[in-house]
Amino acid sequence: MQLAAPVATPAHPQLALVTEPIRWNAGAGRGGNHVPADRAIEVAAFDRSLAFGSKYHFQGGVAQALSGVEVLVELGGPIPIDQVLARIGAQLAQLPKAVTERLRQIIVYRGQDTGYDKQWEKAYGIPGFQAVAAGGGGQVTFFGGKPYTDGVLFHELGHNLPVSTSDWRRAVDSDDAHIAALAKGGALRPIEFEDVPDPVRKARWTPRLAPGGITPYADGRWGEDICEALRMLMSEQHKGHAFADRTDATGGVHALWFGDAYPARTSLLERITQVDLDRDGAIGS
Numbered sequence: 001m002q003l004a005a006p007v008a009t010p011a012h013p014q015l016a017l018v019t020e021p022i023r024w025n026a027g028a029g030r031g032g033n034h035v036p037a038d039r040a041i042e043v044a045a046f047d048r049s050l051a052f053g054s055k056y057h058f059q060g061g062v063a064q065a066l067s068g069v070e071v072l073v074e075l076g077g078p079i080p081i082d083q084v085l086a087r088i089g090a091q092l093a094q095l096p097k098a099v100t101e102r103l104r105q106i107i108v109y110r111g112q113d114t115g116y117d118k119q120w121e122k123a124y125g126i127p128g129f130q131a132v133a134a135g136g137g138g139q140v141t142f143f144g145g146k147p148y149t150d151g152v153l154f155h156e157l158g159h160n161l162p163v164s165t166s167d168w169r170r171a172v173d174s175d176d177a178h179i180a181a182l183a184k185g186g187a188l189r190p191i192e193f194e195d196v197p198d199p200v201r202k203a204r205w206t207p208r209l210a211p212g213g214i215t216p217y218a219d220g221r222w223g224e225d226i227c228e229a230l231r232m233l234m235s236e237q238h239k240g241h242a243f244a245d246r247t248d249a250t251g252g253v254h255a256l257w258f259g260d261a262y263p264a265r266t267s268l269l270e271r272i273t274q275v276d277l278d279r280d281g282a283i284g285s
């Protein structure tokens with residue numbers, strides 16, 4: 001990581017900047033950079049690698065602590081920085097502590113990390129793959145200069161959870177039988193939490209309501225399935241409605257909550273986060 005020349009002062013007058021940029025320490029513990037909560041401060045440029053040896057040059061930006069999480073936004077993106085901070089601040093304020101406690105930093109790049117995208121394009125077999133976000137190690141990165149949907153933030157938080165893949169596979173096996181039986185008893189239909197403008201992404205992220213991965217994106221990619229489960233549970237709390245509904249033989253329509261459709265995954269995530277994610281009054285069921 002290199003400390004470069006101070007960045008230009010952003011045009012927005014609401015941001016009170018310090019004159020000396022701080023060195024952004026990607027390895028810092030939570031709160032280790034002593035970023036203030038009451039205002040955004042200027043941070044210097046640095047190079048950062050997410051994975052696969054990819055390299056992104058962050059040109060400098062501002063940082064503010066929101067709900068105890070250090071949020072760093074690069075200059076020059078498509079949306080004014082104070083709006084990006086406000087949006088992420090509102091999202092963080094509604095998350096349970098057990099989830100935000102596992103986060104140190106959110107970093108918003110104004111562009112894409114093309115080397116990183118290329119690796120996922122290959123790994124996932126999705127031509128032209130462009131990540132909207134990345135998560136892991138207590139950090140979430142957003143690409144393209146803006147936070148994405150609430151659902152994407154919820155998803156990325158899942159990459160910070162200590163879940164064993166074999167435990168998860170066992171939960172998937174158990175849920176497979178459950179969702180198959182539910183589907184036999186009536187038509188299941190996903191209910192959207194928020195509009196996803198890109199139809200390809202929308203299809204990828206729509207619940208399948210069948211044995212296997214929760215969404216097409218997560219099918220066979222169990223690390224992603226963990227994140228999609230967290231996304232559904234958090235979105236249900238956040239948006240106040242079930243992720244699906246079920247039409248019975250007499251034509252009656254019933255809300256289908258994630259915890260009732262995927263009980264084994266839900267109970268495993270509750271034990272790990274120690275949060276009553278499906279709000280049934282108990283942790284682990």
Ligand SMILES: [Zn+2]
Pocket residue numbers: 155156159223224227
């Ligand atoms: Zn993911």
